[in-house]
Amino acid sequence: MLKRTAPVFFALLCLWGPASITAMANTPEVDSPRSVILLIGDGFDDQHVTMGRNYLAGPDGTLLLDTMPIRGAVQVQTVDDEGNWVYVADSANTATTLATGVVTNIGRVGTGPSDEDVMTILEMAAAAGFGTGAVSTSSITDATPASFMAHVSKRICEGPETILGGEKYGLPFEGCYDDAKGNGGPGSIAEQILTSPVDVALGGGLLYFLEHLPDGQISLLNTAEQHNAAVITEPEKLLSPIPAEKRLIGLFAEEHLPVRWQGEDGRKAESPDPSWLNALDWRLGSVEQPAVMSCESNPEYGNTPSLATLTQVAIERLTATSQKGFFLVIESASIDKQSHERNPCGSIGEIAQLEEALNVALNYANQQQNTMVLVTADHAQAAQIVPEPSLYDAIPVPVYSPGKVARVRLDDGTIMRINYATNNFESEEHTGANVPLFANEAARDYVGTYMRQQDVFEAMARFLDLKTPTETDAL
Amino acid sequence: MLKRTAPVFFALLCLWGPASITAMANTPEVDSPRSVILLIGDGFDDQHVTMGRNYLAGPDGTLLLDTMPIRGAVQVQTVDDEGNWVYVADSANTATTLATGVVTNIGRVGTGPSDEDVMTILEMAAAAGFGTGAVSTSSITDATPASFMAHVSKRICEGPETILGGEKYGLPFEGCYDDAKGNGGPGSIAEQILTSPVDVALGGGLLYFLEHLPDGQISLLNTAEQHNAAVITEPEKLLSPIPAEKRLIGLFAEEHLPVRWQGEDGRKAESPDPSWLNALDWRLGSVEQPAVMSCESNPEYGNTPSLATLTQVAIERLTATSQKGFFLVIESASIDKQSHERNPCGSIGEIAQLEEALNVALNYANQQQNTMVLVTADHAQAAQIVPEPSLYDAIPVPVYSPGKVARVRLDDGTIMRINYATNNFESEEHTGANVPLFANEAARDYVGTYMRQQDVFEAMARFLDLKTPTETDAL
Numbered sequence: 027m028l029k030r031t032a033p034v035f036f037a038l039l040c041l042w043g044p045a046s047i048t049a050m051a052n053t054p055e056v057d058s059p060r061s062v063i064l065l066i067g068d069g070f071d072d073q074h075v076t077m078g079r080n081y082l083a084g085p086d087g088t089l090l091l092d093t094m095p096i097r098g099a100v101q102v103q104t105v106d107d108e109g110n111w112v113y114v115a116d117s118a119n120t121a122t123t124l125a126t127g128v129v130t131n132i133g134r135v136g137t138g139p140s141d142e143d144v145m146t147i148l149e150m151a152a153a154a155g156f157g158t159g160a161v162s163t164s165s166i167t168d169a170t171p172a173s174f175m176a177h178v179s180k181r182i183c184e185g186p187e188t189i190l191g192g193e194k195y196g197l198p199f200e201g202c203y204d205d206a207k208g209n210g211g212p213g214s215i216a217e218q219i220l221t222s223p224v225d226v227a228l229g230g231g232l233l234y235f236l237e238h239l240p241d242g243q244i245s246l247l248n249t250a251e252q253h254n255a256a257v258i259t260e261p262e263k264l265l266s267p268i269p270a271e272k273r274l275i276g277l278f279a280e281e282h283l284p285v286r287w288q289g290e291d292g293r294k295a296e297s298p299d300p301s302w303l304n305a306l307d308w309r310l311g312s313v314e315q316p317a318v319m320s321c322e323s324n325p326e327y328g329n330t331p332s333l334a335t336l337t338q339v340a341i342e343r344l345t346a347t348s349q350k351g352f353f354l355v356i357e358s359a360s361i362d363k364q365s366h367e368r369n370p371c372g373s374i375g376e377i378a379q380l381e382e383a384l385n386v387a388l389n390y391a392n393q394q395q396n397t398m399v400l401v402t403a404d405h406a407q408a409a410q411i412v413p414e415p416s417l418y419d420a421i422p423v424p425v426y427s428p429g430k431v432a433r434v435r436l437d438d439g440t441i442m443r444i445n446y447a448t449n450n451f452e453s454e455e456h457t458g459a460n461v462p463l464f465a466n467e468a469a470r471d472y473v474g475t476y477m478r479q480q481d482v483f484e485a486m487a488r489f490l491d492l493k494t495p496t497e498t499d500a501l
Numbered sequence: 502m503l504k505r506t507a508p509v510f511f512a513l514l515c516l517w518g519p520a521s522i523t524a525m526a527n528t529p530e531v532d533s534p535r536s537v538i539l540l541i542g543d544g545f546d547d548q549h550v551t552m553g554r555n556y557l558a559g560p561d562g563t564l565l566l567d568t569m570p571i572r573g574a575v576q577v578q579t580v581d582d583e584g585n586w587v588y589v590a591d592s593a594n595t596a597t598t599l600a601t602g603v604v605t606n607i608g609r610v611g612t613g614p615s616d617e618d619v620m621t622i623l624e625m626a627a628a629a630g631f632g633t634g635a636v637s638t639s640s641i642t643d644a645t646p647a648s649f650m651a652h653v654s655k656r657i658c659e660g661p662e663t664i665l666g667g668e669k670y671g672l673p674f675e676g677c678y679d680d681a682k683g684n685g686g687p688g689s690i691a692e693q694i695l696t697s698p699v700d701v702a703l704g705g706g707l708l709y710f711l712e713h714l715p716d717g718q719i720s721l722l723n724t725a726e727q728h729n730a731a732v733i734t735e736p737e738k739l740l741s742p743i744p745a746e747k748r749l750i751g752l753f754a755e756e757h758l759p760v761r762w763q764g765e766d767g768r769k770a771e772s773p774d775p776s777w778l779n780a781l782d783w784r785l786g787s788v789e790q791p792a793v794m795s796c797e798s799n800p801e802y803g804n805t806p807s808l809a810t811l812t813q814v815a816i817e818r819l820t821a822t823s824q825k826g827f828f829l830v831i832e833s834a835s836i837d838k839q840s841h842e843r844n845p846c847g848s849i850g851e852i853a854q855l856e857e858a859l860n861v862a863l864n865y866a867n868q869q870q871n872t873m874v875l876v877t878a879d880h881a882q883a884a885q886i887v888p889e890p891s892l893y894d895a896i897p898v899p900v901y902s903p904g905k906v907a908r909v910r911l912d913d914g915t916i917m918r919i920n921y922a923t924n925n926f927e928s929e930e931h932t933g934a935n936v937p938l939f940a941n942e943a944a945r946d947y948v949g950t951y952m953r954q955q956d957v958f959e960a961m962a963r964f965l966d967l968k969t970p971t972e973t974d975a976l
Contacts, residue, residue, distance in 0.1 A: 072547050072574065072934040073881070079935075085576055085586050088951060097950035098572050099547065099937065101560055111560050113917045114888040132892075197896065308925060406548070410885070411933025412923050413589040417607075418930075421672065425926045428903035442588045442933075447922035448887050450783060451900045455893075458886025458917075459547040460554070462574065475572035476563060 059351035060396040061156075061344075062147075062486045063387040066124070066170055066355065067380050068117055069362030069373075069407035071461050077370060077411060078377030080442055081321070081434070090381050090388070091401050096465035098475040100482060102405050102458065103129040105139055114458040117362065118181040120404035120479055121173035125355075127483035135169060135215065136177035141204075143177040147483060148353055150492040152223035157344035157352035160224055161336045163283045163379065164359030165231030166275070167215040170404060174355050175227065176218035178205045185234030186246055189214040208240045216246055219275070220253045225347045226354075228336040230279035232259055250275065261331040264339050270346040276336070284326040285360045287375030289432060290319040295368035295446050298426035313424035318433045318441055321371035333358055334382035341390050351396070353490065356383050365407040366453040368446040370432045373409065391466055398469045398489045402482060403461035408454035414443035534826035535871040536631075536819075537622075537961045538862040541599070541645055541830065542855050543592055544837030544848075544882035546936050552845060552886060553852030555917050556796070556909070565856050565863070566876050571940035573950040575957060577880050577933065578604040580614055589933040592837065593656040595879035595954055596648035600830075602958035610644060610690065611652035616679075618652040622958060623828055625967040627698035632819035632827035635699055636811045638854065639757045639834035640706030641750070642690040645879060649830050650702065651693035653680045660709030661721055664689040683715045691721055694750070695728045700822045701829075703811040705754035707734055725750065736806040739814050745821040751811070759801040760835045762850030764907060765794040770843035770921050773901035788899035793908045793916055796846035808833055809857035816865050826871070828965065831858050840882040841928040843921040845907045848884065866941055873944045873964045877957060878936035883929035889918035 067074070079089050104112040104119050116132045123129055126144040130137065138144050152158045160171040167176075167184040183189040183202035191201035205211035212218050216234040219227055235247045235257070250257045255273040258264065268274055296316040303311030337356050344352035358380035364372030384401060391397035414433060416425040429447020436442060448455035463482070465473050472485040487493075542549070554564050579587040579594050591607045598604055601619040605612065613619050627633045635646040642651075642659040658664040658677040666676035680686035687693050691709040694702055710722045710732070725732045730748040733739065743749055771791040778786030812831050819827035833855035839847030859876060866872035889908060891900040904922020911917060923930035938957070940948050947960040962968075 072936075073932065075574075076576070076934045079576070080586075080588055080933075085578060085588065086953065092574075092951040095950065097574060099550075099567075101551070101554065103560060111555075111911075111913070111915045112889075113555055113560065113886050113915070114892075116892065406886075408885070410883070410923065411588050411881075412930045413933075414587075416924060416926075416930060417589075417591065418924070418926050418928065421926075423926065425924050428922050428925050436586075438586070440586045440588075445923055445930075445932075447903055448885065448920055449891060449893070449900050450903050451891075451893050451896075451898065453893065455887045455891060455920075457548065457920075458555075458888075459551045461547075475570065476567040478561065 058396055059345070059349060059394055060490060061351040061394065062353050062398045062400070062489055063391070064124070064355045064486065065380060065384055065387065065399070065401040066121070066357045067361050067377070067401065067403050068170055068357060068359045069365050069405065069456065070358070070377070070380070070403035071406035071457070071459055073409050073411060074361055074365070074373060074377065074407060075462060077409065077442065077444065078374055081374045081436055082378055082381070084438070090384050091464045094401070094464040095467050096469060096473060098463040098473060098477060099460040100402055100463045101460045101478045103479050104132060105129055107131060107139070109139060114456050115405040116169065116456065117404045118169035118173060121170040123479040124404070124482055125174045127480045127487070129480060133181050134179065135172045135181050137179060141179055146174050147486055147492065148174040148224060148355065150487065151353035151490055154490070154492055155348060155350050156490060157225050157347035158223060159226035159340040159344050159352065159354040161226070161333065161340050161354065162229035162357035162359050163333050163376065164229060164357060164363070165234065165281050166219060166227045166229040166277070167231045167234045168282065168359065170357045170359060171227070171229060171355065172215045175222040175224050176215040177212065178202045178215055184215045184231070185237035186214050186217055186239050187237040188234065220246065220250060220255060224273065226274045226340045226343050228274070228276040228340060230277060230281055230283045232277040233280040235277060261329050264331060264335065270343065274343060278331055282359060282363065283330050284328070285324055285364060285372040285375050286327050286379060287321045287371045288324040289369060289371045290322055293319050295370070295430035295432035295444060297430055300424055300426065304424050309423050311424055313426045315426065316431050316433060318435050320435045321374060324375070332382060333379040334386050337383040337386045341386065351490070356387070358383065362407055365409045368430050368432065368454060370409060370434055370444040388466065391468065395468060398472065398486065399466040400469060400473070400482065400486070401464040406457040406459040406461060408446050408448040408457060410445045412443050412445040414441045533871055534820070534824060534869055535965060536826040536869065537828050537873045537875070537964055538866070539599070539830045539961065540855060540859055540862065540874070540876040541596070541832045542836050542852070542876065542878045543645055543832060543834045544840050544880065544931070545833070545852070545855070545878035546881035546932070546934050548884050548886060549836055549840070549848060549852065549882060550937060552884065552917065552919065553849055556849045556911055557853055557856070559913070565859050566939045569876070569939040570942050571944060571948060573938040573948060573952060574935040575877055575938045576935045576953045578954050579607060580604055582606060582614070584614060589931050590880040591644065591931060592879045593644035593648060596645040598954040599879070599957055600649045602955045602962070604955060608656050609654065610647045610656050612654055616654055621649050622961055622967065623649040623699060623830065624697070625962065626828035626965055629965070629967055630823060630825050631965060632700050632822035633698060634701035634815040634819050634827065634829040636701070636808065636815050636829065637704035637832035637834050638808055638851065639704055639832060639838070640709065641694060641702045641704040641752070642706045642709045643757065643834065645832045645834060646702070646704060646830065647690045650697045650699050651690040652687065653677045653690055659690045659706070660712035661689050661692055661714050662712040663709065695721065695725060695730060699748065701749045701815045701818050703749070703751035703815060705752060705756055705758045707752040708755040710752060736804050739806060739810065745818065749818060753806055757834060757838065758805050759803070760799055760839060760847045760850050761802050761854060762796045762846045763799040764844060764846045765797055768794050770845070770905035770907035770919060772905055775899055775901065779899050784898050786899055788901045790901065791906050791908060793910050795910045796849060799850070807857060808854040809861050812858040812861045816861065826965070831862070833858065837882055840884045843905050843907065843929060845884060845909055845919040863941065866943065870943060873947065873961065874941040875944060875948070875957065875961070876939040881932040881934040881936060883921050883923045883932060885920045887918050887920040889916045
């Protein structure tokens with residue numbers, strides 16, 4: 027956040043509340059709720075869509091999202107510090123573009139390329155009297171949900187301690203100096219979620235809310251009551267009555283929610299093992315491919331609430347919050363995170379979660395026809411479905427991936443081979459393909475078959491009749 | 502080809518000709534030509550679409566195909582010899598599915614999984630009185646165009662000598678015993694193209710037509726006149742008057758047509774070069790990334806006719822051939838071939854060719870509104886756009902691709918980095934993502950947002966009111 031733009035931004039924040047609705051937007055009919063449900067599959071590109079379909083429905087079957095009547099492609103947009111195009115994004119800058127319509131730099135959360143705070147569609151919707159929610163299988167302070175609720179220079183500034191910089195994975199990192207409360211800023215992402223207008227925020231991230239405030243006296247969690255927020259950390263509390271006028275923050279894991287599935291015995295993709303002769307000459311010797319694996323339940327998943335449950339709770343509370351409708355963003359976060367970790371079973375389990383959450387969203391949309399349901403991704407990811415065996419299997423030379431490979435057994439006994447080979451590091455790179463867009467019939471007049479990520483923002487804003495950033499800037 | 506199905510198939514072939522139109526299909530109005538133009542970008546998945554867009558139009562720009570009003574995804578379908586699903590295809594089996602609606606094994610050309618010949622949409626269209634054409638930047642005997650015009654067990658059986666087996670790249674290969682003329686079969690792909698009803702076939706592949714017939718006396722080329730076919734091999738002959746009643750076969754290269762672009766000084770993707778210290782421990786030392794390259798003209802391209810020119814010639818001849826309309830398949834073949842060779846500039850030049858050919862097709866469709874124009878791919882390919890620099894550039898460890906990398910300079914000076922890392926061999930693997938579908942307004946009632954490749958065949962057959970294979974089998 028740049029301090030110079032803060033006064034304008036906070037002036038806008040002061041407009042929040044029902045009294046200011048008419049000042050911010052033309053209100054649709056009160057008796058006809060109008061809502062947007064945006065589902066983001068993090069890293070959910072066409073390789074992952076197909077992985078999910080092959081595993082969950084078979085190549086002759088259809089995912090629920092395949093049945094949606096509108097399909098398009100969305101160009102991912104990123105610029106560097108000098109404003110030049112960058113061809114591969116991260117979740118922070120792309121979620122910021124989806125949330126604000128502004129194309130920005132990698133790592134930014136709700137801030138433009140000059141570090142200016144940019145109002146998000148969630149904030150605009152709240153200001154216009156809509157209910158608002160964010161649900162994720164990641165920490166709710168993680169880049170994607172955060173970009174709808176907060177404004178910091180760097181995605182790593184998740185809690186009141188983290189924002190001051192420190193060390194992670196043994197490496198020092200800079201915080202977000204100007205954003206820290208002690209420096210007159212709005213605070214870390216967790217602090218901003220507490221002061222944000224969001225009505226429902228459900229996911230993981232307890233760790234960041236347990237961080238202590240700069241005075242060192244109390245953890246952030248203890249300040250929730252001041253902001254009219256009920257914080258729950260046990261899944262069964264989702265069923266307990268919490269007054270509708272309370273904001274609800276659910277934190278069901280220290281960081282990201284555990285994923286539902288893992289590879290057999292916790293295995294991930296592995297390196298093929300060429301013989302010593304092959305190490306001498308690539309045309310000689312043999313290669314041992316990693317053993318086939320099945321997907322199995324992740325023992326750490328336990329009683330983690332599903333994304334569908336969180337979605338259901340969010341929709342129920344939001345329908346009670348505002349008769350006008352709501353804006354809800356839902357993220358299936360670990361398609362990406364598990365692809366970074368080369369765990370196709372983890373990604374596929376998350377795609378199953380996305381499908382279930384989509385089912386909840388479409389059920390609501392079937393009851394309330396002025397509900398736009400969009401499914402898209404923030405960026406493409408590393409995983410590739412590759413031939414099992416190699417296309418060159420008949421050639422008497424050991425052929426194998428230079429990266430890591432998982433050979434996943436499907437229910438019918440066939441094997442789907444997944445390749446991860448974007449780098450030699452412990453975490454794969456994102457990739458730069460355009461990502462899919464799926465939409466329901468209510469979206470037809472608002473979306474195209476080819477859009478840029480900022481066009482997706484525009485479509486949602488138009489659907490809710492919200493003022494876009496350009497119009498807001500003029501206020 | 503299986504001999505047991507040959508009599509049925511040849512009985513059907515005998516129905517060709519205007520006299521049999523009414524027996525094969527309900528004829529649309531003669532005064533309103535009804536045509537299908539199918540453009541296949543070989544290997545043209547969303548990574549390649551985005552590579553093309555970024556290079557040719559900029560990430561904020563649009564390709565011509567982005568402006569098409571209908572966009573969907575197509576699931577690629579492949580089975581193994583036992584009928585089990587296989588998750589990555591080749592061009593032969595997928596082109597066969599697009600051409601016939603039958604899901605088959607890798608390497609098959611116009612034959613089903615039991616080696617049975619399956620009538621293609623081009624043959625059905627010809628039998629129903631439509632003009633037919635196939636245009637490609639590959640040899641016209643290569644898998645994709647061949648699958649619309651011929652029926653052999655293996656894609657390698659391109660010429661009368663090749664069909665008998667032999668040696669390629671120093672390795673022995675089996676031919677197609679049952680298909681060979683000497684064994685009572687219909688002959689190689691080139692021989693079948695000569696006897697096929699196709700009105701226009703333009704591309705490369707002269708080599709296979711120069712192969713000698715089993716009697717060893719004359720080359721296949723010399724038999725063209727017997728089949729009412731004019732064969733031209735010089736591009737300027739495309740402009741010379743050739744009687745409309747003649748079939749036209751144009752062979753403008755020995756094998757595939759040279760591609761338009763190459764990497765700077767002929768460079769392709771290269772291996773990053775880690776220091777000796779890094780070879781000892783992956784956390785140490787440094788890495789030298791391949792130097793940035795521009796794309797430049799391929800000096801071998803010379804006066805090669807463009808895909809747009811071939812498309813224009815084909816459409817002009819087909820409109821003269823039949824007032825009823827036509828079926829034309831157009832392949833931009835080397836998106837795939839250059840991706841196998843790790844040459845992104847080669848692929849991008851081919852995407853430019855596809856765009857130009859699409860422009861010709863859409864211009865025709867604008868004049869003749871009952872023209873369905875579809876663009877799709879046969880399968881996904883290896884190339885991935887990866888971050889430049891790595892997402893982990895700030896981490897003090899050398900991070901680099903285990904495969905090969907090309908850092909392509911765009912017109913605005915930015916760099917798009919392309920990764921090829923599906924195997925250690927001399928040719929990359931295909932990949933298994935669903936592929937895009939683009940369609941014009943005339944296709945709206947025939948295509949969906951999600952289809953399988955066999956559904957694309959069905960859509961084209963329905964548009965031309967042709968009998969599908971199931972109906973044909975019943976004859």
